[in-house]
Amino acid sequence: xxxxxxxxxxxxxxxxxxxxxxxxxxxxxxxxxxxxxxxxxxxxxxxxxxxxxxxxxxxxxxxxxxxxxxxxxxxxxxxxxxxxxxxxxxxxxxxxxxxxxxxxxxxxxxxxxxxxxxxxxxxxxxxxxxxxxxxxxxxxxxxxxxxxxxxxxxxxxxxxxxxxxxxxxxxxxxxxxxxxxxxxxxxxxxxxxxxxxxxxxxxxxxxxxxxxxxxxxxxxxxxxxxxxxxxxxxxxxxxxxxxxxxxxxxxxxxxxxxxxxxxxxxxxxxxxxxxxxxxxxxx
Numbered sequence: 138x139x140x141x142x143x144x145x146x147x148x149x150x151x152x153x154x155x156x157x158x159x160x161x162x163x164x165x166x167x168x169x170x171x172x173x174x175x176x177x178x179x180x181x182x183x184x185x186x187x188x189x190x191x192x193x194x195x196x197x198x199x200x201x202x203x204x205x206x207x208x209x210x211x212x213x214x215x216x217x218x219x220x221x222x223x224x225x226x227x228x229x230x231x232x233x234x235x236x237x238x239x240x241x242x243x244x245x246x247x248x249x250x251x252x253x254x255x256x257x258x259x260x261x262x263x264x265x266x267x268x269x270x271x272x273x274x275x276x277x278x279x280x281x282x283x284x285x286x287x288x289x290x291x292x293x294x295x296x297x298x299x300x301x302x303x304x305x306x307x308x309x310x311x312x313x314x315x316x317x318x319x320x321x322x323x324x325x326x327x328x329x330x331x332x333x334x335x336x337x338x339x340x341x342x343x344x345x346x347x348x349x350x351x352x353x354x355x356x357x358x359x360x361x362x363x364x365x366x367x368x369x370x371x372x373x374x375x376x377x378x379x380x381x382x383x384x385x386x387x388x389x390x391x392x393x394x395x396x397x398x399x400x401x402x403x404x405x406x407x408x409x410x411x412x413x414x415x416x417x418x419x420x
Contacts, residue, residue, distance in 0.1 A: 232264025237333035251345035259368040268313035271322025293352035299337040306340040310349030326359030
């Protein structure tokens with residue numbers, strides 16, 4: 138593998154191919170770190186997304202992920218690629234997919250993605266998702282006042298008693314919603330954890346902002362919109378104070394002239410970007 142680090146990109150040459158990773162690319166720092174550590178063998182798996190899924194049971198073809206020969210829905214496919222790009226484990230999404238496949242309703246499986254397209258619905262480690270619910274100040278449901286919605290409570294009802302007709306917007310079932318819808322529904326807001334298999338209906342008249350389920354667990358008092366992709370895990374971790382160091386001064390490198398093509402380059406690598414000549418002496 139040959140590499141050349143420029144101000145705005147890294148040029149990689151290996152196996153007869155040339156790959157350019159621009160500075161704005163999320164992979165740039167990972168590639169640069171591998172170069173610094175001399176771990177060049179790990180670079181192909183970073184820059185070639187297909188290689189990054191080798192040995193995982195997933196196959197990427199033409200930008201679409203497959204598992205067991207079956208394509209993963211495009212919405213979930215995009216989330217998996219996003220998680221990988223953020224450096225988050227995407228196994229929870231595969232668990233989500235396995236849970237969703239247990240949902241007996243085709244319409245419910247399809248409608249769920251319309252609901253999840255709204256912000257604030259992170260996925261949990263066990264493949265569930267987070268939604269919100271507006272309740273009374275005493276943590277009771279607003280319609281009957283009989284369901285306990287305090288943290289740790291599980292609310293459920295027989296699935297066959299939940300209306301699965303998406304054209305009937307207000308009907309029987311346990312309702313959960315996106316943040317903006319739920320926060321105005323009651324004086325108290327709670328976060329609920331829902332198994333995809335328990336989703337029964339996403340009413341059409343609300344643009345996918347609420348749904349009816351047959352079961353959920355209350356996991357927290359709602360305070361703000363959840364923005365993380367994986368529940369409880371910030372996308373950018375804070376660096377502990379004791380681990381923070383003063384930034385190092387930028388290292389300067391001497392000029393060299395390629396003995397093959399006489400190109401004059403200010404760089405520190407053993408590979409001439411002009412002619413591809415490999416220098417045996419480190420400069």
